[in-house]
Amino acid sequence: MNKALIDETIRAHSAPSVVPTKRDTWDRILIITGSLGLVFSLLTATILGGLSLFARQPVAVGVEAASILAVGMLAAPAIYWGARGSADRAVRRPGPAWILALLLFPLALVLGILAFEVGTLPRLLGPIAHILAAGGPVLFVVSVSLSRGPLFSARRRWAHFLAGLWVTPPLSLFLELIALVVVGLLMFVGLALTPQGQSLLQELLAIELASEQEVIDLATRLLTQPIVILLGVGLLSGAVPLIEELLKSLTIWPLLMRPMTAGQAFLGGALGGAGYALFESLFLPQAGEDWVITMLARAGTPLIHAFNTGLVCWGLAEGVRRKRWLFSAGTYILAVGLHGMWNLAAIGIGLSGLAVGSGPNYLDPILMSAVGYLGLLGLFGLTVGSLAGLIWLPARLESERPALPRRT
Numbered sequence: 001m002n003k004a005l006i007d008e009t010i011r012a013h014s015a016p017s018v019v020p021t022k023r024d025t026w027d028r029i030l031i032i033t034g035s036l037g038l039v040f041s042l043l044t045a046t047i048l049g050g051l052s053l054f055a056r057q058p059v060a061v062g063v064e065a066a067s068i069l070a071v072g073m074l075a076a077p078a079i080y081w082g083a084r085g086s087a088d089r090a091v092r093r094p095g096p097a098w099i100l101a102l103l104l105f106p107l108a109l110v111l112g113i114l115a116f117e118v119g120t121l122p123r124l125l126g127p128i129a130h131i132l133a134a135g136g137p138v139l140f141v142v143s144v145s146l147s148r149g150p151l152f153s154a155r156r157r158w159a160h161f162l163a164g165l166w167v168t169p170p171l172s173l174f175l176e177l178i179a180l181v182v183v184g185l186l187m188f189v190g191l192a193l194t195p196q197g198q199s200l201l202q203e204l205l206a207i208e209l210a211s212e213q214e215v216i217d218l219a220t221r222l223l224t225q226p227i228v229i230l231l232g233v234g235l236l237s238g239a240v241p242l243i244e245e246l247l248k249s250l251t252i253w254p255l256l257m258r259p260m261t262a263g264q265a266f267l268g269g270a271l272g273g274a275g276y277a278l279f280e281s282l283f284l285p286q287a288g289e290d291w292v293i294t295m296l297a298r299a300g301t302p303l304i305h306a307f308n309t310g311l312v313c314w315g316l317a318e319g320v321r322r323k324r325w326l327f328s329a330g331t332y333i334l335a336v337g338l339h340g341m342w343n344l345a346a347i348g349i350g351l352s353g354l355a356v357g358s359g360p361n362y363l364d365p366i367l368m369s370a371v372g373y374l375g376l377l378g379l380f381g382l383t384v385g386s387l388a389g390l391i392w393l394p395a396r397l398e399s400e401r402p403a404l405p406r407r408t
Contacts, residue, residue, distance in 0.1 A: 030082030030159060034075035037166060041072020052123075059115070059122045060287045066127030067282040070135070071165060078162055081155040096147070101140035105299065108132035109292055116291045126287055133295040134281035141274045141302040141390065145310075149267035149394030160268045163251040164275025164309070172247050172276075179239045183231050190227035197225060233347060241339035245332060248276055248309040249316050256320045263397035269313025270306040270390060277302035297346070300383035304342050307386035308335035310393070342382050348375030 048065035055061040111129035114120040146157070191197030200222055222228060251272025252265055280301065285294040315331025318324040352372025 024085075026159065027082040027085050027155070030078045030155065033166075034079040034082065034162075037162075038072045038075040038079070041068050041075075045069035045072070057287075059126045062123050063127050063130045063287045064283070066131055067134075070131050071279070071282065074162065074165065077154070078158040081153075081158060084155075097143035098140045098147075101136045101143060104132050104139070105136035108136060109295065112292050112295065116287060117289060130282070130285075130287065130291075130295075134278060134285075137299050137302045138274050138278045138281070141277070141306045142271060144387070145267060145270045145274070145306060145390050145394060148391055148398075149270070150261060150263040150398045152264070152267065156268070157271060160251050160271035161275040164248060164272030164277075165279050166275075168244075168247045168250055168272070168276050169279040171250075172244050175243045175247075176240055179235060179243065183235045183239075187228055187231050190231070191222075191225060194227075197227070200225070229351075233344065236347060237340040237344045240343065241336045244276075245308055245312050245335045245339055248273055248305070249312045251275075251309070252313045252317065256317060260317055260321070261397065262314055262317060263394055265317035266310040266314040266397055267394050270310035270394070272313070273306040273309030274302050276309070277305040280305075297349075297379075300379060300386070301342075303383055303386035303390065304338065307389045308339055310390070311335045314397070338382060338386075341378060345375040345378035345382070348372060348378075 045065045045068045048061055048068065052058045052061035052065060108129045108131075111125045112133060115122040115125035115129055142161070146152070152160075188201070191201055200218070203218060204222070223232075249269065249272075252260075252268045255268070281295075281298050285291060285298065311331045312335045315324075315328040319328030348371040352368040352375070
């Protein structure tokens with residue numbers, strides 16, 4: 001045998017096998033959008049951090065800056081997996097990160113108490129507590145969902161999650177702002193049609209209040225008007241769930257024409273819903289004395305968001321693949337209903353607290369106390385139900401084989 005051929009054979013078998021990196025369109029999208037998001041967040045967080053040195057509420061501005069930085073830093077794993085391309089896309093299940101999440105959340109609450117209530121190093125401990133308290137429940141949801149559902153590449157996990165974190169929130173906020181303007185106009189017209197409402201509007205337009213208590217009193221009287229309660233409930237328990245549950249399904253829209261199982265559709269939606277919940281938990285609560293109560297109340301929000309988005313995405317995939325549009329509509333209606341019930345329970349809790357401070361002239365404290373307890377039970381039931389659904393349903397759907405969408 002030719003000596004050169006023998007040497008080449010030996011080198012081929014002794015050299016390590018190297019798989020060339022291949023990148024597709026989605027890899028490039030992750031790299032480009034992730035890099036832009038990372039740079040934007042770094043610049044914005046730096047500007048806000050500088051402004052916090054001169055702000056009247058430096059801790060609150062610092063928390064906002066840290067939240068923006070955290071959202072941007074989450075692009076780093078997506079950039080990494082996009083850069084690795086098709087050579088190595090891990091599909092193993094992640095470790096039990098939910099254990100870490102259960103430890104992080106109470107730690108965050110302790111740090112929050114020290115920062116916002118005791119006043120111990122608030123500029124340092126405040127942002128740390130806020131990010132951990134917002135991220136702990138989301139990490140729990142993501143860990144539980146991935147441990148039970150079908151196997152996903154790391155690239156796809158991060159793409160679903162970042163779609164819920166970066167894409168859906170601005171679109172939802174825009175449409176909800178339009179809905180808020182419409183509801184505000186309807187409230188104004190409704191108040192103007194009643195004598196008591198007209199009196200309140202006149203006080204509001206000619207506002208020259210002597211004390212903070214008078215401001216609180218006027219706001220309470222406005223919020224406890226029947227037309228305001230009715231339209232407020234309609235907005236928060238009707239329009240907002242309709243908008244959010246539709247837009248959160250964007251997380252799987254680019255993949256609808258590809259082979260996809262029901263379990264993959266549900267899990268992709270759950271990851272996108274968890275990303276959306278992280279955005280809300282980072283930017284809706286405000287630093288202050290009520291921070292601990294607010295973060296405790298929001299602890300179950302990632303569960304309901306993830307489960308609802310999983311339902312909608314599952315139904316949407318079934319509609320596209322198998323033309324089961326009634327099933328698709330049913331999952332959407334169910335998700336909107338669960339979301340609306342969650343918001344309604346939160347409204348009941350808020351009204352019960354308002355009744356305690358307003359006295360019997362505006363809301364019956366006894367009735368509102370009962371409403372508050374029912375709201376707490378409702379939130380607890382929806383939290384447990386969503387957790388059970390995230391544990392059971394992905395594993396139930398995992399056994400289905402992929403199916404190509406029908407062509408029309």
